[in-house]
Amino acid sequence: MTDFFKSHIISCVFVFIGIIMIFIFAESTGMSGDFQCLLVITVILFFLLWFLATYFKEKRRFEKLKKIKEQFSEKYLLGEIIPEPVDSIEMYYFDIIKSISSSAIEKVEKYGRESREYEEYVQKWVHEMRTPLTACSLILANDADRRKLQRELKKADNLTESILYHARLGSYANDIKMSRFSIAEVANEAVKEQAELLIGAKTAVDIDGDSMVYSDRKAIKFIIKQLLINNAKYCKGCHIKINIYDTGFTVHDNGPGIPSHELSRVTQRGFTGSNAVSSSSGTGMGLYIVDNLCKMLGAELVIKSVYGSHTDISVIFSNLTKM
DSSP states (O other): OHHHHHHTHHHHHHHHHHHHHHHHHHHHHTOOHHHHHHHHHHHHHHHHHHHHHHHHHHHHHHHHHHHHHHHOSOGGGHHHHSOOOSSHHHHHHHHHHHHHHHHHHHHHHHHHHHHHHHHHHHHHHHHHHHHHHHHHHHHHHTTOOHHHHHHHHHHHHHHHHHHHHHHTTTTGGGTOOEEEEEHHHHHHHHHHHTHHHHHHTTOEEEEEOOOEEEEEHHHHHHHHHHHHHHHHHHSTTOEEEEEEETTEEEEEEOSSOOOTTTGGGTTSTTOOOGGGTTSOOOOSOHHHHHHHHHHHTTOEEEEEEETTTEEEEEEEOGGGGOO
């Protein structure tokens, strides 16, 4: 009752002022005292009837809303099920609540979807990680070939680096460290770090040209390494050429290529493609991470391929070659 009275205090004040005005009007017109009392009592009775009727009506609505709130566990969905408003002010608040609820639902669905996708990725990652770890155990139990062991350890290291980059995608923009560096120098470092895999896949790499770029050196090295890893995995025995020019670089291979109907999907989260069937299922996250890193760096990832002939993957820096 106290809250209700507070919310209608202005109405009560106006009724009180109205009663005073009636007395003044009655006195000025010479009305009898009995008629004045009757008029005032009538006004007060009508006000009390309105006050009580409004109170019980709002009390029922309040109890209904309270019951909905207590019984519904998903509070962010309350905006979708609360009763329709009865006046213009409530309509305004109702629209605000609906907007907040809709926004909350979108965010919950988005985070839920991302959580499920991340869980799927982790499951694939664990499955992929078991392969080199199992291979290491077999190598150590048999011939303990040092080169084979290094190759499997490098696969495990690459998978670890990949999942770390994926986990940091949402906040990587805050970790970008821009500097001026040579693309050829970074490309050579990437090739050396993946030497075991490239040799194991009988894949030769040539680097042609050079250019200075202003970007994140660590991210660019990861991008080149990821492209080399894909080549070692999906086109064994092919020849890779990294062509570097003023605005970026292109990684060319003479491997099996990508079917035209899959070309637009290769950067999608979790997509592996038909080439993975004959080699390894993979996580399907390599080019997805590469594409996202390129966007964060303001670079463009362009993928062109002729099925059965070759594939060209280019990273174009646009104006990032300028200091």
